[in-house]
Amino acid sequence: MESIFFGEFLLEEGEIDEAQLTDVLDYLTDVNLPVGQIAVRSGCLTDAGVKRICEAQRERDLPFGMLAQELGLLNEAQVSQLLHEQSQSHLFLGEALVQRGIVASDRVAEMIDLYKHRLSMEPSARDTLPDELQNHPIVLPLLEALPRTALRLAQLQIRMEPAKYFSGSLPHPHGMYVTIESEPDIRIGLCVTRELLEYLSCTMLALSPDELTESDYDDALGEFVNILAGTAKRELENNGTWLPMSVPESFSSPESGFAFELVTTGGCGAMIVDPG
Numbered sequence: 621m622e623s624i625f626f627g628e629f630l631l632e633e634g635e636i637d638e639a640q641l642t643d644v645l646d647y648l649t650d651v652n653l654p655v656g657q658i659a660v661r662s663g664c665l666t667d668a669g670v671k672r673i674c675e676a677q678r679e680r681d682l683p684f685g686m687l688a689q690e691l692g693l694l695n696e697a698q699v700s701q702l703l704h705e706q707s708q709s710h711l712f713l714g715e716a717l718v719q720r721g722i723v724a725s726d727r728v729a730e731m732i733d734l735y736k737h738r739l740s741m742e743p744s745a746r747d748t749l750p751d752e753l754q755n756h757p758i759v760l761p762l763l764e765a766l767p768r769t770a771l772r773l774a775q776l777q778i779r780m781e782p783a784k785y786f787s788g789s790l791p792h793p794h795g796m797y798v799t800i801e802s803e804p805d806i807r808i809g810l811c812v813t814r815e816l817l818e819y820l821s822c823t824m825l826a827l828s829p830d831e832l833t834e835s836d837y838d839d840a841l842g843e844f845v846n847i848l849a850g851t852a853k854r855e856l857e858n859n860g861t862w863l864p865m866s867v868p869e870s871f872s873s874p875e876s877g878f879a880f881e882l883v884t885t886g887g888c889g890a891m892i893v894d895p896g
Contacts, residue, residue: 629735636723644720653709714729745781746763758863774819776820780881784879792889794837798849807894808852817840
């Protein structure tokens with residue numbers, strides 16, 4: 621259960637206020653350390669080693685520990701120990717609310733049940749695919765790749781809405797896409813608000829907002845789309861299907877296709893899929 625979205629649910633239900641949600645999310649950030657940070661703290665890795673593994677993750681959709689072993693930076697026993705330490709110390713939002721004295725434990729349990737019930741009633745992006753996307757081989761791998769890619773590249777949690785057809789202009793102003801040569805060709809892109817564009821650029825390039833240029837924005841969004849599409853097409857290539865892919869390009873209006881609206885922890889956006 622994504623902490624930020626459960627937190628938004630609690631806001632909607634009047635269980636907590638904005639200040640309390642901010643407090644508990646900041647607390648979780650301090651408590652829930654990534655495995656790389658735990659490895660540095662324990663002396664298993666250096667900062668340079670963590671950076672090298674993270675850079676490798678941009679190219680390959682593999683867990684941190686698996687890549688660390690492949691690169692010869694950690695052994696299997698070390699990875700197991702680090703993952704155990706991470707799981708033992710990991711705190712969920714409901715637990716943090718109780719620890720901070722914001723919501724009683726029995727009330728948290730009730731709200732979790734209500735939240736899960738609401739989620740079970742909502743159609744998933746996969747279950748409501750339009751006919752034009754139902755049988756395209758790369759669409760399902762793409763839907764599976766997006767949440768993983770967003771979390772890995774930008775520590776971004778994503779909730780994806782079912783696809784809706786659009787024509788004439790992009791749902792959000794800043795967009796990049798790639799074209800995958802398949803049967804038929806398909807264009808995959810991401811369009812975002814300025815808020816999400818800045819978040820992605822700062823996170824992926826490790827720069828402050830004041831340091832960013834327009835070229836940096838294009839580079840970050842283009843890299844995100846390139847890795848997302850590449851991750852999805854590799855699923856097919858593992859089964860022997862080779863799919864050439866273009867370099868990232870900027871969207872220009874008018875446009876058309878299907879938009880999967882995205883609610884994220886960094887702002888709003890949409891994944892664009894145009895089957896041609």
